[in-house]
Amino acid sequence: MIFQEKHELIRKLAKGFADRELTSEVLDEAEERGYFDRALLDKMGKIGFFGIKTPKELGGQGSDCLAYVIATEEMCRASAAFGLYISTQNSLVSMPIMISGSREQKEKYMPPISSGEYIGAFGLTEPGAGSDAGGMTTRAVLDGDYYILSGRKTFITGAPTADIAIIYAKTDPDKGLRGISTFVMDMRAPGVSLGKPENKLGIRGCPTSDIIMENVRVHKSGLLGDLGRGFANAMGTLDIGRIGIAAQAIGIGQACLDESVKYANERKQFGKRIGEFQGVSFKLADMYAKLQAAKELTYQAALLVDAGVTGGQISLAASTCKLYSAEAVNQIAYDAIQIHGGYGFMKDYRVERLYRDARILPIYEGTSEVQKMVMAAQLLKR
Amino acid sequence: MKIIVCAKQVPDTNEVKIDPVKGTLIREGVPSILNPDDANALEAALSLKDTYGGEVHVISMGPGQAKYMLRECLAMGADDAVLLSSRVFGGADTYVTANTVAEGIKKIGGFDIIFAGRQAIDGDTAQVGPQIAGRLGLPVVTYVQAIREVKEKSVIVERQMEDGYEVIEIPLPCVLTAVKELNSPRYMTLMGIEDAYAREITVWDEKDLNIEPEKCGLKASPTKVWKSFTPPPKGKGQMLGGSAGDAAAALIDALNHKNMLKKEG
Numbered sequence: 001m002i003f004q005e006k007h008e009l010i011r012k013l014a015k016g017f018a019d020r021e022l023t024s025e026v027l028d029e030a031e032e033r034g035y036f037d038r039a040l041l042d043k044m045g046k047i048g049f050f051g052i053k054t055p056k057e058l059g060g061q062g063s064d065c066l067a068y069v070i071a072t073e074e075m076c077r078a079s080a081a082f083g084l085y086i087s088t089q090n091s092l093v094s095m096p097i098m099i100s101g102s103r104e105q106k107e108k109y110m111p112p113i114s115s116g117e118y119i120g121a122f123g124l125t126e127p128g129a130g131s132d133a134g135g136m137t138t139r140a141v142l143d144g145d146y147y148i149l150s151g152r153k154t155f156i157t158g159a160p161t162a163d164i165a166i167i168y169a170k171t172d173p174d175k176g177l178r179g180i181s182t183f184v185m186d187m188r189a190p191g192v193s194l195g196k197p198e199n200k201l202g203i204r205g206c207p208t209s210d211i212i213m214e215n216v217r218v219h220k221s222g223l224l225g226d227l228g229r230g231f232a233n234a235m236g237t238l239d240i241g242r243i244g245i246a247a248q249a250i251g252i253g254q255a256c257l258d259e260s261v262k263y264a265n266e267r268k269q270f271g272k273r274i275g276e277f278q279g280v281s282f283k284l285a286d287m288y289a290k291l292q293a294a295k296e297l298t299y300q301a302a303l304l305v306d307a308g309v310t311g312g313q314i315s316l317a318a319s320t321c322k323l324y325s326a327e328a329v330n331q332i333a334y335d336a337i338q339i340h341g342g343y344g345f346m347k348d349y350r351v352e353r354l355y356r357d358a359r360i361l362p363i364y365e366g367t368s369e370v371q372k373m374v375m376a377a378q379l380l381k382r
Numbered sequence: 383m384k385i386i387v388c389a390k391q392v393p394d395t396n397e398v399k400i401d402p403v404k405g406t407l408i409r410e411g412v413p414s415i416l417n418p419d420d421a422n423a424l425e426a427a428l429s430l431k432d433t434y435g436g437e438v439h440v441i442s443m444g445p446g447q448a449k450y451m452l453r454e455c456l457a458m459g460a461d462d463a464v465l466l467s468s469r470v471f472g473g474a475d476t477y478v479t480a481n482t483v484a485e486g487i488k489k490i491g492g493f494d495i496i497f498a499g500r501q502a503i504d505g506d507t508a509q510v511g512p513q514i515a516g517r518l519g520l521p522v523v524t525y526v527q528a529i530r531e532v533k534e535k536s537v538i539v540e541r542q543m544e545d546g547y548e549v550i551e552i553p554l555p556c557v558l559t560a561v562k563e564l565n566s567p568r569y570m571t572l573m574g575i576e577d578a579y580a581r582e583i584t585v586w587d588e589k590d591l592n593i594e595p596e597k598c599g600l601k602a603s604p605t606k607v608w609k610s611f612t613p614p615p616k617g618k619g620q621m622l623g624g625s626a627g628d629a630a631a632a633l634i635d636a637l638n639h640k641n642m643l644k645k646e647g
Contacts, residue, residue: 005450017569
């Protein structure tokens with residue numbers, strides 16, 4: 001794909017930020033302790049990385065989905081854990097409000113989300129409701145001007161450092177998917193507590209935990225959209241969110257390829273650079289081809305969003321790029337380790353972390369199997 | 383406060399290629415960037431604007447592709463950008479460049495401070511900033527490493543020396559050239575990039591500046607390049623490891639091997 005100059009400059013900005021700020025010391029420290037300094041997130045917010053697509057009148061940058069993809073990709077090329085904040089803030093936290101929020105709600109929440117004053121989390125998954133989001137048991141019961149929220153959300157990205165959370169809860173348990181509603185919850189409200197930060201395989205620099213709600217009072221002004229429309233809100237959000245995970249994937253994939261090419265040019269065995277052996281050079285060619293295909297699918301999905309396409313066509317495009325990129329980048333990361341041999345298995349080499357970080361891609365924001373369900377449903381409609 | 387920043391788009395490489403016939407730089411195929419010292423100059427201007435208010439204008443001379451660099455300046459926070467561009471400006475040496483840029487600065491007018499980078503990483507002459515001051519009849523301080531105080535009619539700066547610095551008070555308007563120690567350039571913002579592409583960059587040619595074509599570019603340049611060449615690359619260095627004693631012994635061996643040590647008889 002040929003980019004416009006504007007998008008090239010956005011890439012330059014994101015890459016410049018990553019090169020200057022995400023030093024190996026910063027990344028190793030985050031990996032070790034499980035979170036990044038808030039000051040670094042504040043810096044990111046000031047540049048505009050948290051409100052890329054958000055309209056200017058709501059405190060955002062007024063840019064587009066392709067800019068969002070490029071920024072996420074470049075940041076994840078340096079650190080998938082750090083880049084995750086871009087996709088969480090821009091899609092999982094912003095989209096539910098942009099899709100269903102009233103004007104007042106948008107004016108209240110979007111400026112601090114865009115600036116990074118509020119770091120948010122997205123609470124859909126529960127211990128017993130993963131791919132089957134409709135099986136959730138979190139309840140919201142109206143009591144005067146307040147909804148009383150009770151339940152447990154699990155594996156919530158960024159929960160330990162979040163100021164607010166989007167919470168999906170059943171307001172009418174008898175109505176199944178049509179009984180789910182969306183709330184914005186203050187993470188400091190009485191009754192909110194956190195599970196222990198999870199000890200994860202990858203993306204360790206971005207903390208994950210449960211959110212436990214025990215009779216948390218959320219004012220009815222925190223209800224997003226109509227009662228019972230929460231499932232549609234979540235699915236609409238994830239359609240765009242999935243493009244962000246694909247962007248994360250291609251960033252990780254590019255880093256794997258960069259490292260592998262470098263190593264293949266340096267490492268010598270049998271008196272030759274290992275890149276001169278077909279066993280290695282063909283791998284590089286395959287990695288490149290997969291990565292380019294993943295990129296094109298992802299950029300294409302972003303361009304469709306920017307062209308104003310909605311509904312089934314976007315669901316299909318987003319799931320396709322997420323499915324393909326997540327799977328392809330896991331193969332790319334596997335090959336990157338293989339090219340590095342024993343060194344790739346050691347934490348001293350970057351590919352070790354990239355391999356672990358890639359593993360979440362076919363799982364979160366809809367497993368690869370869920371993407372296939374979404375895609376097949378669209379295909380069979382035709 | 384009205385500040386003008388002189389910026390140059392330069393090739394992003396230490397290995398500048400030179401046209402062996404014309405003795406000028408070959409820009410094709412080389413990625414271009416905002417000259418690093420000019421980024422410090424722009425940052426100095428933007429932080430003065432943050433403190434005292436006012437406006438920051440960026441001026442550059444170069445081919446049309448320099449608009450990309452100027453948009454980067456706008457995305458960092460500059461209010462306006464002007465590109466001096468014309469076929470007849472091509473191949474100018476520092477003398478003629480300073481003449482042309484000085485005319486552009488006069489056309490913008492009404493300024494308090496003109497900032498430039500110390501020097502560009504392609505030519506490394508450090509001449510254009512002071513030459514502009516000369517053309518405009520303004521005082522100049524080069525190698526500015528700190529701005530201590532801005533008064534109503536003057537500014538107090540530190541001028542970097544090899545073994546320390548001078549403190550100089552200079553009347554406004556003036557020209558200051560920035561070194562990298564002056565500050566750390568800010569990032570662009572995404573909104574800044576959006577805005578920079580929602581507008582046109584002003585382009586002025588010799589007619590807009592009211593300069594005769596024969597006073598521009600290569601033909602008008604008094605500098606005659608006798609010969610330009612790329613220095614041959616230096617050989618690879620060799621690291622000697624081990625203890626200080628081992629390394630010293632290895633060094634003496636290596637020097638002896640090359641007959642570079644004279645044995646005392």
